[in-house]
Amino acid sequence: MITCTFSLALINTFVSYSMTNHIVTQTAVERLQAEGRLFADKFQYEFSAIRSDALVLKEASILQRIIRSSRASDRIIPASGGKLEDLKAGLAVAFGTFLRARPHYTQLRLIGLQDNGRELVRVDSDASGIHVIPATDLQAKGQEPYILILADLAPGAFYVSPITLNRENGVVAKPNLPTMRLVQPLKDDNGELFGAIVINVDYEAFLRNAMPDSPPSVQITALNQNGDALVFGPNQAAPEFAFHLDETSLAQSQIKDFSGLTSSVSVSQGTASILIPVSTGSTHSPFSFGVVASLPTEKFLAPVRQVVRDTTIWSIMFILISTLVAALFARLLTTPLQRLREEILNPTDNRAPIEAVLSSRDEVGDLARAFLNRNNALIGEANQARAILSSTADGVLTMDHTGRLHSINPSGIRMFGLHTLDFAGWHISKLMPDWPDANIAEKGGDTGVVGQAGSHEFLAHRQDGTTFPVDVALSHFRIGDAAHLAAIVRDMTDREEHLAELNTLIGALKRSNSELDSFAYVASHDLKAPLRVIDNASLWIEEDLKHKLDPDSRENLALIRNRINRMERLLDDLLEHSRIGRKGSEVQMVSGSDLFEEVRDLLPVTSGIMIEVGPEFDKIAMPVVPMRSILQNLLGNAIKHHDRATGRVILEVRVKSEALCFTVSDDGPGIPPKYHEKVFGLFQTLRPRDEVEGSGMGLAMVKKNVEVFGGTLHLISDGARGTTFEFTIPKFWLKASTREEAA
Numbered sequence: 001m002i003t004c005t006f007s008l009a010l011i012n013t014f015v016s017y018s019m020t021n022h023i024v025t026q027t028a029v030e031r032l033q034a035e036g037r038l039f040a041d042k043f044q045y046e047f048s049a050i051r052s053d054a055l056v057l058k059e060a061s062i063l064q065r066i067i068r069s070s071r072a073s074d075r076i077i078p079a080s081g082g083k084l085e086d087l088k089a090g091l092a093v094a095f096g097t098f099l100r101a102r103p104h105y106t107q108l109r110l111i112g113l114q115d116n117g118r119e120l121v122r123v124d125s126d127a128s129g130i131h132v133i134p135a136t137d138l139q140a141k142g143q144e145p146y147i148l149i150l151a152d153l154a155p156g157a158f159y160v161s162p163i164t165l166n167r168e169n170g171v172v173a174k175p176n177l178p179t180m181r182l183v184q185p186l187k188d189d190n191g192e193l194f195g196a197i198v199i200n201v202d203y204e205a206f207l208r209n210a211m212p213d214s215p216p217s218v219q220i221t222a223l224n225q226n227g228d229a230l231v232f233g234p235n236q237a238a239p240e241f242a243f244h245l246d247e248t249s250l251a252q253s254q255i256k257d258f259s260g261l262t263s264s265v266s267v268s269q270g271t272a273s274i275l276i277p278v279s280t281g282s283t284h285s286p287f288s289f290g291v292v293a294s295l296p297t298e299k300f301l302a303p304v305r306q307v308v309r310d311t312t313i314w315s316i317m318f319i320l321i322s323t324l325v326a327a328l329f330a331r332l333l334t335t336p337l338q339r340l341r342e343e344i345l346n347p348t349d350n351r352a353p354i355e356a357v358l359s360s361r362d363e364v365g366d367l368a369r370a371f372l373n374r375n376n377a378l379i380g381e382a383n384q385a386r387a388i389l390s391s392t393a394d395g396v397l398t399m400d401h402t403g404r405l406h407s408i409n410p411s412g413i414r415m416f417g418l419h420t421l422d423f424a425g426w427h428i429s430k431l432m433p434d435w436p437d438a439n440i441a442e443k444g445g446d447t448g449v450v451g452q453a454g455s456h457e458f459l460a461h462r463q464d465g466t467t468f469p470v471d472v473a474l475s476h477f478r479i480g481d482a483a484h485l486a487a488i489v490r491d492m493t494d495r496e497e498h499l500a501e502l503n504t505l506i507g508a509l510k511r512s513n514s515e516l517d518s519f520a521y522v523a524s525h526d527l528k529a530p531l532r533v534i535d536n537a538s539l540w541i542e543e544d545l546k547h548k549l550d551p552d553s554r555e556n557l558a559l560i561r562n563r564i565n566r567m568e569r570l571l572d573d574l575l576e577h578s579r580i581g582r583k584g585s586e587v588q589m590v591s592g593s594d595l596f597e598e599v600r601d602l603l604p605v606t607s608g609i610m611i612e613v614g615p616e617f618d619k620i621a622m623p624v625v626p627m628r629s630i631l632q633n634l635l636g637n638a639i640k641h642h643d644r645a646t647g648r649v650i651l652e653v654r655v656k657s658e659a660l661c662f663t664v665s666d667d668g669p670g671i672p673p674k675y676h677e678k679v680f681g682l683f684q685t686l687r688p689r690d691e692v693e694g695s696g697m698g699l700a701m702v703k704k705n706v707e708v709f710g711g712t713l714h715l716i717s718d719g720a721r722g723t724t725f726e727f728t729i730p731k732f733w734l735k736a737s738t739r740e741e742a743a
Contacts, residue, residue: 028295029265032274035218036293040276042210043222043291047280050199053098054158054184057197062090063110066120067188070112088121092132095123099130104209106166106179107200110186113150113193117142120195139169146183150196153284159183160285163203163228165245178203178228178243180287203228204241211239221292270297395489400482403428403435415491417462428487432458432470457492468493535564588625592653593618599631608645611635614652620660622729626705631664633698634725638666659711659731665724672719679715702727 057063069084088110095108103125110121119138124131141147146161153159161181165172184197207222207230219233232239265274273294280287389396395412399405405426408418416431429435435458460470469492477484538557542549549557590598596613603611631651638649647667654661671679680703706713706727716724 028272029274032218032265032272032293032295035216035220036274036276036291039210039216039220039222039293040278040291043207043278043289046206046210047278047289049102050182050201051158051281053102054182054197054199057094057098057108058184058186060091060094062087062094063186063197066091066110067186067194070114070120070194071188091121092123095121096130096132099123099125104202104205105199106177106202107198109198109200110195111141111147111198112195113142113147116140117144117147117195146181146198147196149284150183150185150193153185157284158185158282160280160282160287162287163224163226163243166200176243176245180206204230204243207241208239218293218295221294223290223292225286225288267297271295272297395487397428397431397487397489399428399485399487401485403485406484412489415489416460417464417466419463430461432460432472434458460489469496535561538564588623589621590624591618592620592622595622595624595627595631596651599628599635602632603636604639606639606642609639609642609647609649611649611651614650616655617651617653620653620655622660626709627729630662630702630705630727633702634664637698638664638668638723642666642668644668656728659728661726661728663724663726665722667722669723670717670719670721671715671723673717676715676717680713 066084066087069087091110098108099105106125108123109119111117112120118140119133122133122138124133146159149159159182161183163178163180166177166179167173180201180203182199182201184199186194186196188194210222211220211230211232215234215236216232217234219231221232222230227244228242230239230241265272267273271294273292276291276293278289278291280289389409392409393411395415396409397405397412398407405423405428408416408423454474456472456474458470458472459467461467471490471492473488473490475486475488477486538560542554542557545553592613596617600611635649635651644667650663650665652663652665654663680699702725703713706729710730711728713725713727716726
C-alpha cells in the first residue's frame with residue numbers, strides 16, 4: 001500500500017508537471033508567434049513602401065521624357081522641345097521631395113547603361129540637408145553588381161542588393177554606412193533596357209523606423225542572411241544595431257545566418273525562438289530577411305517549476321499520512337491470515353473443509369475460495385482426460401522406459417481381447433512380440449524403438465492367439481523424474497485389406513494400359529496400310545494418265561493424297577496422344593538452349609516470323625519429354641496460324657520455388673474467349689481443315705503432357721490480337737529417374 005501511495009504521488013507530480021508545462025509552453029509559443037508576426041508585418045510594410053516609391057518614379061512622366069531625350073540625337077524631345085538638362089533638373093527636384101519624405105533614404109539616382117553606367121541624376125541626403133550632385137561629380141557605376149545584374153532580370157522584376165558599406169569613387173565612404181539598394185530597371189519606348197532608378201537606404205535607420213519606441217514583451221531581432229541585426233528586447237532602452245563587419249561585442253555575439261531557425265518554435269541554449277520570414281518581393285536578389293522572436297525559457301518555465309515544488313511538498317505529506325494508515329490496515333488484515341494458518345497446519349483436522357474461512361468476504365476469503373476453485377478445476381481436468389481415454393477408438397497404452405505396462409484404456413483392452421485386467425507389469429512384448437527388447441537399453445546397447453518417438457508398425461497378438469497389424473504412435477513424457485512412454489495403437493486390418501485391393505486394381509490397370517498400347521499400335525499400323533495403297537494407286541493413276549487428265553482430275557488426285565497425308569498424321573498424333581504419361585523411359589535432361597535448337601529444326605520455315613527466347617531459358621535444365629512436344633506444338637501453332645507476313649513469337653520462363661513457369665506469346669490473331677476451352681479438345685481447329693495444316697490435336701497433346709506431369713495450362717487472349725499460353729512444370733521430376741516416377 002505504501003508503494004501504491006508513493007506511485008500515485010509520483011504520477012500526480014508528473015501529470016501536474018506535464019499539464020502545466022504544456023499549457024505554459026503553448027502560451028509562450030502563441031505569444032512568440034503573435035509578436036513575431038506583428039513586427040514582420042511592420043517590416044513588410046517598409047519594404048513595400050520602398051518598392052512603391054520606385055514604381056512611382058518609374059512611371060513619372062519627366063523620367064520617360066528624359067529617356068526619350070537621351071535617345072534623341074539633339075538631346076531635345078521633339079514633341080515638347082524640352083532640353084535634357086532641364087528635364088534632369090526637374091527630376092532632381094522630384095528626388096529631393098522623396099528624400100525629405102523618407103529620412104532613411106540616403107541617395108536617389110538615375111543611372112543609364114551608356115558611358116559605363118554613368119549616373120545621370122543623383123541627389124544625396126545627409127544630416128546637413130539635400131544635395132544635388134553636379135554633373136562633373138557624377139560617377140560611373142557600370143561594374144557594380146547591382147548594375148551588372150540588370151540584363152538578367154525578368155520583365156517586371158526588380159533587385160534588392162545585399163547590405164554593404166557605401167562607396168564613393170570605389171572607396172568606402174566615411175563614416176561607415178551600411179546601405180541597402182533597391183534597383184528598379186527602366187526601359188525605353190522600344191522595350192530596350194535604358195538604365196535603372198537606384199534608391200540607397202540607410203539600413204540601420206530603415207530597421208529603426210519599423211521598431212516601436214517602447215520595448216516589446218519579447219526580444220525582437222531583425223536579421224538578414226549576413227547576420228546584420230537590430231535587436232530590441234524587454235530590458236533595452238532602445239534598439240541596438242550590429243553590422244557583420246563591425247568589431248562590436250554585439251556583432252560578435254549575433255548569429256551569422258539563419259542556421260537552426262525555423263518557422264516553428266525551437267529551443268537552443270535556454271532560449272525559445274521562432275523565425276518569421278519577410279519577403280522583399282525580389283526573386284533575383286540574394287538578400288533575405290526575417291524577424292526572430294525569442295524568449296528565455298526561464299521566463300515561461302518559472303511557473304512550471306513552482307508547480308513542481310508545490311506538488312512535491314504535498315506528495316511527501318500524502319505519503320507520510322498514507323504510510324500511517326497503511327500500518328493500521330496491515331495489522332487488521334493479518335489477523336485473519338494468522339487464524340487461517342493455524343487451521344491449515346492443525347494435524348488433527350487438516351482434511352476437514354475450512355468453512356469458516358470461506359464465509360469471509362475480505363482478501364483472506366478470496367484466497368481460500370481461489371484455492372478451492374483451483375482444486376476443483378484440477379479434478380475436472382482429470383475427469384475430462386479419463387473420459388477422453390475411455391471413449392477414443394484407438395488403444396492408449398502407458399509404460400515405463402523399460403516397456404512395462406502401467407495402463408490400457410478400454411479400446412485397447414477390446415482391441416487385444418484381454419479378459420483380465422491384471423495386466424499391470426506385463427512387458428509390451430507380450431502384446432507385440434516383435435517389439436525390441438527393452439533390456440538392450442539397460443545394457444547400454446541400441447535402444448531401438450523404445451527410445452524413438454514417432455510412428456511404427458508391428459504385428460500384434462490378441463489374448464486368444466490371433467494376430468493383426470497395428471500402427472503405433474510413440475511419445476515420451478515424464479512424471480517427476482521418471483521417464484514414461486505413451487503408445488497410441490491403431491488396428492490396421494482394414495487398411496491392409498484396402499491396400500491389397502488397391503494393388504490388385506493397379507495391376508489390372510497396368511495390364512489394361514499395356515493392352516491399349518498394343519491395340520493402338522496395331523490399329524494405327526492396320527489403318528495406315530490401306531491408306532498407303534490408296535496413295536500409291538493415286539500416284540499410278542496420275543503417272544499412267546498424265547497426258548489425259550484434265551486440271552480438275554489432277555486437283556482431285558492431289559486432294560486425295562492430301563487427305564491421306566492428313567489421315568496418317570492424325571493416326572500418328574492419336575498414337576502419341578494415347579501414349580502420353582505411360583512410357584517408362586528414363587528422364588533425359590537437356591539445357592534450354594539445346595532443346596530450343598532441336599525444336600527450331602522441327603518448326604515450319606517462315607522468314608517473317610521471329611522467335612525471341614528469354615535470357616533465363618538457355619540456363620535451365622529441363623526434361624526432353626514432354627518439353628520437346630509441348631514447345632514444338634505451341635511454337636508451331638504460333639507460326640502456322642499467324643495472319644501477317646511478319647510477326648514475333650516470344651518464349652520465356654520464370655523460376656518459381658516449386659515449378660518452372662513457361663509462357664509462349666505471339667502477336668498473331670487472338671482466340672475469342674468462347675473458344676478458350678474448345679481449342680484443347682481432340683480434332684479442334686478454329687479454321688476449316690483445308691485452310692490450315694494439322695490434325696487438330698496439337699493443343700490436346702500439350703494439355704495432356706502438362707497435366708500428366710502435374711502442371712497447369714492457361715490460355716490468355718482477348719480475341720482481337722495476340723495469344724499467350726502459360727504452363728507450369730513442377731520441379732519434382734528433377735529427383736525422378738523415370739517418366740513414370742515424374743508423372
